[in-house]
Amino acid sequence: MKRVITSTLSLIIVFTSVLLASGCYSDRKASSDPVTLTIWHVYGAQTDSPLNDLIDEFNSTVGKEEGIQVEVTMVSNNNSIHEHVLASANEEPGSSELPDIFCSYPKTVLALPDDDILVDYRDYFTDEELEAYNENFLSEGVIDGRQLILPIAKSTEVTLINKTLFDRFADATGAKLSDLATWEGVFKASEKYAKWSGGKSFLVHDFHFNYFQVGTESLGEAFFNKTGNGLSFGSAFEQVWEPYARTAILGGLWLKGGYATEPMRTADAIVSVVSSASILYYSDQVTYSDNTSEKVEYVAMPAPVFENGKKLVMQRGGGMCLTKSTPEREKAAVTFLKWLTEPEVNTRFAVQAGYMPVTDEAFSDYMPKAIEELTDPEYKSLYDAFLKTYDEYTFYNAPQLKKYLEMETAFEENSRLCMADVRQRYMESEGSEDMNSLISQSLDDLKKTIGD
Amino acid sequence: MIVKLRRLIKITKQSRFQDSRIQRRLMVYWLSMILVILGVLLLIFAITGTFSASEKKLAKELSMSQNTFMSALDRQMNYLESSAIALSENASIIIDETLGIQSVSTLNNDLDGLKDLETSLFPLVTNALDSSQCSGAFAILNATANTSAPDAENSRAGIYVRYANLSTTKSARQDKSLFRGIADVARDRSMEMHNRWNLEFDISLLPGYGQLISHTSGRLADNCLWSGKTTLTGTWENVVFLTVPIIGKNGEVRGICGMEISDLYFRLAYPASEGDFGSMVTLLAPVSGDRVNVANGLYGGSKGISLKGIQEFSVEKRYNYNVYTNTSGKKVPDTSTAGRYLGLQQILDVKTSEGLPLAIFTIVSEENYKSAILRERIALSLFALLYLIITSSLCIYLSKRFVVPIAARLDSLTEERDSLAESNESAQKEIARLAYSRKTEVDPGDYAQFLEGFKMLTPKEREIFDYYVSGKTIKEIQDAAGIKESTIRYHNRNIYSKLGVNSLKQLLRYAALMKHDKK
Structure with missing residues (x-):
């Protein structure tokens, strides 16, 4: 009897073990409860998003194996994400929960009520892993000694020109593309274009604040005052302001809000100084107010510099912040970010979106081949300009100031208004008002509105 | 096994002639055997999923989620x-x-x-x-x-x-x-x-x-x-x-x-709700007969189930829910490799530009459902296995502690009984032989007095007489009856006197003769 019971029990145990093993295996494979991460990012906004495509790829490959699913719950621009992050972090009524991962510049982290809500990447990356990233890009994400932002792609400012319309203008006036290498050349061409086109804008800058910041610094003067709470408004600033305001008064500078793509889309401007990543948002046709459209070609050049200034250009492209949650979620998010910054994936992503990859290996081993393989002439032109910028320019990183965003927003809005106001006066006077006094007036107005 | 069982039944039958304690122990052992059998059945049912209520539970969860979704979307x-x-x-x-x-x-x-x-x-x-x-x-x-x-x-x-x-x-x-x-x-x-x-x-x-x-x-x-x-x-x-x-x-x-x-x-607006069978995803899509045009529909938050890339579902209606199979033939980049989903649907009372009715669906991945069932079966099987191990251990313990000694004792009793029966038979034969051989040596008058005197024995004397007949010595009678030797000897005198015998040997001979005559 004993033998019978023992045998039966052994059989049962073996059978149940097999069942358990198959159950565990099946359970692991099924990933019935994957970790679902949410992400807010800026790569693509309202257009086809290359990051969304990569996220789909991750979800169906590595994510599927590891039980991680990344869900995009916002694709927007940095300012909008900044506002949403702050609203969520401050638990404002109507705000949503912070996502696991969000795009951010240091200014957003600095504006958080408590940056302890963010993960220090050093907790999840080894020193060796972090060393693989470009040192300059990585250091930009260090805040109070903690690695709170992980770079995933970096951009810089470039000049994007509607070559089709510029050529038409050049044919008529003798202007040359090479004129656009310096700000002096740009302003001259702007004035010429305004006259030639009957007052239409020639130039649009995505961020006036960046023009003045980089321009002032390139002339050897500090843009921000010593307290970091205001602007210095020194002689170099005035030197930068004068031609910009003059162009605005003459109508050569686009002064309405929104991104540079907007007037470029309607041919209300033909030259833009923008982030290289803007290429995603440019359409290869312009539409006129009578609903006729025209196919156009864009070319890129390094951003203009002042003839007597240093070749300085704004480094752009934020990084990814990771919200503290559970070790399981944080680890899953890091798995995704590590995958995204693997040299091959990162290069593929960067080249699709008008960025540069962030690891040295990607830059040296993958990037040249990826650029060679580009077939779109606009992207080819962009990356030529990009590489020239890397070779010839010094990159300028905006300082980490608590009030940076506040100053940027105020300057952006008020500088437009001040210049638009004097432009209006100039138009109303039919060009009789003294240009120099209008320029001085606009600068005084700016100083009054945002303080010095 | 059957032989062992028969033996156990035989032992149980034999135990009827034993004291009640043995019977109780055997009953406890039988009870443990029943518990083991129940355990085996429980394990079989757990493994085969006979007791599982998952299907009804799934239908209930789907129904609740579908009603909530329907109500919200209809209102919207x-x-x-x-x-x-x-x-x-x-x-x-x-x-x-x-x-x-x-x-x-x-x-x-x-x-x-x-x-x-x-x-x-x-x-x-x-x-x-x-x-x-x-x-x-x-x-x-x-x-x-x-x-x-x-x-x-x-x-x-x-x-x-x-x-x-x-x-x-x-x-x-x-x-x-x-x-x-x-x-x-x-x-x-x-x-x-x-x-x-x-x-x-x-x-x-x-x-x-x-x-x-x-x-x-x-x-x-x-x-x-x-x-x-x-x-x-x-x-x-x-x-x-x-x-x-x-x-x-x-x-x-x-x-x-x-x-x-x-x-x-x-x-x-419609995030996936979590149920016992994984995420429940909502879908709003046109239907045409037994086909759902997923590519033309919107789906809610997925939490791991992605319907992206699926063009069409075929619908198989079942009692508790429907089965939706991805028939688009495209690779489905989601966690459900099988591409089959279980769910419910309801047609909305709206007009569509394509003329096809618009329906809302609540679905779960069949793979997740099966995983949940497997997990449930494993949990039940583990419970049943644990139960079986405990009852089997108890059974083995009781077997060792009770059944084996009882069986050994009953075996020895059986052997003893057989041996006694054998010796009793030879003793009877010897008595008969003696009675027969000695009958002629016995004085009929003394024997008649013996028989008369036997009737006159008091109960105590009779008891002591019986002890002698059973072969006990004075010492043994002293222990068995609990009386002093002098008392036994006093009774002996009376017994001898009444029976008219002079020795124990004569007493035993007449007693054997009397027994033989009675037979």
């Missing part, structure tokens, strides 16, 4: 229809004020007229967007800025405003952008233009436009049309449109207006 769609009708009526008033009884076609090639009208329609459209649960709102005029432009027959002026950065539907911070319309209308109001802005609508991409423009009759409520999912050109977003005609006082259809629900909006 009703509300959107009423908002679209209000937008149509207000737009109609504005257009009538501008055009009077003139046809809307008088706006063709009239850039200023179109700009004025779009400027007037702009606040209506943005208000409709602000006050409705949707991701975009629009009003289209049946006129174009340039009838000579290429593809002018498909180009129509109007205003289309969309949320620029949807995060969650409850968020109050929703930036808007102008997707279609005259750029200056947006610029004058500091509204950004969409990255894929265009001046006019391409009505060839707008489901139901031709239908509403040419076949409208009856009340506006009867002309609310829902479209299947459409990709907004150049963007990553897909939307479902609700469209209503704008009918002027002159009876002319001036254009159409309505709202859109984007797939992102839908995902945020």
